[in-house]
Amino acid sequence: MPADVPADVPERADAALGVGVVVSDRYELDVNGTMREVDGAWLGETLLFVLRERLGLSGAKNACEQGECGSCSVLLDGVVVCACLVLAVDAVGSRIETVEGLTASGEVADIQRAFVESGAVQCGFCTPGFVVAVHDVLRRRPAAGDLEVREALSGNLCRCTGYGRILEAVRRVQQWRASGARE
Amino acid sequence: MRGALVAQPGTVDEAVAALAATPGAQLLAGGTDFCVEVNFGMRRPPAVVALRRVAELRRIEMTPSQAVIGACTTYADMGGEPLATAFPGLAAAARTVGSPQIRNAGTLGGNVATASPAGDTLPLLVALDARMRLRGPTGERTVSLSELVTGVKRTGIAPDEVLVDVVIDRRPGPQEFLKVGTRNAMVIAIASVAVVVDVESREVRVGLGSVAPVPLRARDAEAHAREAIDWDALSVGEAGAARFGELVASACAPITDHRSTAEYRRHAVQVIARRALERCVRRAC
Numbered sequence: 001m002p003a004d005v006p007a008d009v010p011e012r013a014d015a016a017l018g019v020g021v022v023v024s025d026r027y028e029l030d031v032n033g034t035m036r037e038v039d040g041a042w043l044g045e046t047l048l049f050v051l052r053e054r055l056g057l058s059g060a061k062n063a064c065e066q067g068e069c070g071s072c073s074v075l076l077d078g079v080v081v082c083a084c085l086v087l088a089v090d091a092v093g094s095r096i097e098t099v100e101g102l103t104a105s106g107e108v109a110d111i112q113r114a115f116v117e118s119g120a121v122q123c124g125f126c127t128p129g130f131v132v133a134v135h136d137v138l139r140r141r142p143a144a145g146d147l148e149v150r151e152a153l154s155g156n157l158c159r160c161t162g163y164g165r166i167l168e169a170v171r172r173v174q175q176w177r178a179s180g181a182r183e
Numbered sequence: 184m185r186g187a188l189v190a191q192p193g194t195v196d197e198a199v200a201a202l203a204a205t206p207g208a209q210l211l212a213g214g215t216d217f218c219v220e221v222n223f224g225m226r227r228p229p230a231v232v233a234l235r236r237v238a239e240l241r242r243i244e245m246t247p248s249q250a251v252i253g254a255c256t257t258y259a260d261m262g263g264e265p266l267a268t269a270f271p272g273l274a275a276a277a278r279t280v281g282s283p284q285i286r287n288a289g290t291l292g293g294n295v296a297t298a299s300p301a302g303d304t305l306p307l308l309v310a311l312d313a314r315m316r317l318r319g320p321t322g323e324r325t326v327s328l329s330e331l332v333t334g335v336k337r338t339g340i341a342p343d344e345v346l347v348d349v350v351i352d353r354r355p356g357p358q359e360f361l362k363v364g365t366r367n368a369m370v371i372a373i374a375s376v377a378v379v380v381d382v383e384s385r386e387v388r389v390g391l392g393s394v395a396p397v398p399l400r401a402r403d404a405e406a407h408a409r410e411a412i413d414w415d416a417l418s419v420g421e422a423g424a425a426r427f428g429e430l431v432a433s434a435c436a437p438i439t440d441h442r443s444t445a446e447y448r449r450h451a452v453q454v455i456a457r458r459a460l461e462r463c464v465r466r467a468c
Contacts, residue, residue: 020190020191020192020193020236021188021189021190021191022188022189022190022191023186023187023188023189024186024187024188024189024231025186025187026186041186043186043187043189043228043229043230043231044221044226044227044228046218046221046222065219065222065223066219066222066223067215067218067219067281067282067284067285068369070282070284073284079259079287080283080284080287081284081287081288082215082284082285082288084218084222085213085214085215085218085219085284085285085288086214086218086288087189087211087214087217087218087221087231087233089189089231089233090189090191090211090214090231090233090235092189092191093191093236094235133283133284136283151283152283154282154283154367154368154369155281155282155283155284155285155368155369156282
């Protein structure tokens, strides 16, 4: 990822355009309910880069940088997206939720516990992205069936598990939640 | 001040003004193509006009005769109602794009403006003679998709213009979109086809993707299907369907690249075109 700043950036254009204007090297992002300042960034930095390299949130993983693998999945204004395909500065004014913010206390969420108990974690690289995607689908569709879950997770690649244990982990969370077990 | 300008307009007019006021500024919609190019060093925008907050660009307006779809309508928006009923082929195409993450971000306007031969919505748009409304500093103009897309990832959109919306006419009858790739999810089409059967005007419209530099119509196949379909029974015979596939294949101009050979593309488009037609008329029975 290029980190140098192009020398020929235009001067700050007419601020009297009547539009929201952000300058790409200094802005604030709403991450997991906290305003985080970003200072000295280049315009082309993605949300994934800023989360990991500037804000110290390394849960979202950097793999393909082209939206193929889902390992950088985050929620942007409540919908799951690839953080590698969001310009960080374009997320100013949006609500960003990462895997680190799944529980208010920062403790392990039931989804993460189910992944561990089901053996759905092997190398672990894809796991945070899967956890965010599972969180997203179960929040929208708590009783989602197998096909719906597979569709919801179709943007997340795992090279280790063969997916069977990930699907088992999802069913485990659904059972826990249906039986009223506390998160 | 080393930072570059990022404008977050709230209206199309503000977006046009911001684009005009900011030298070299590039429009950013869903980012699913834009950011890949930035990540891989193929694009270094000096400034950006981000369309995420332009509410008027993210809308689907249905009238009895047409749909007006805002350029920042996402694939996820297009996959459900009201388009799933009114334009089932377009909704189906939207549902085949990428993954849930991509469909939540990528937009119809981005698909048009990127103008990839593999753009999944383009076969249906070309089949329906979709019109693109563009706004620039001097006003608006409306052009067809085939006029707008001039080559592989090339369009006639001027640097100071914003694609506002896409207008398509309703066609009563079944529609189908099919594409071929290496698997079901996250696949860029090797060949794709959209078939629209208009039971009122009794005509068939065919759009093709990934088999030429630009989205194509298959006019000979359309004329053939119009004759081959028994419109009262809404059915097509074995030979008529087979001939339809052959005529679609002869309309395309595929290349060999890292995804497929030209021969396979020509074969695949023949198979899926025939299948799409048969699904349309069987479904309508």
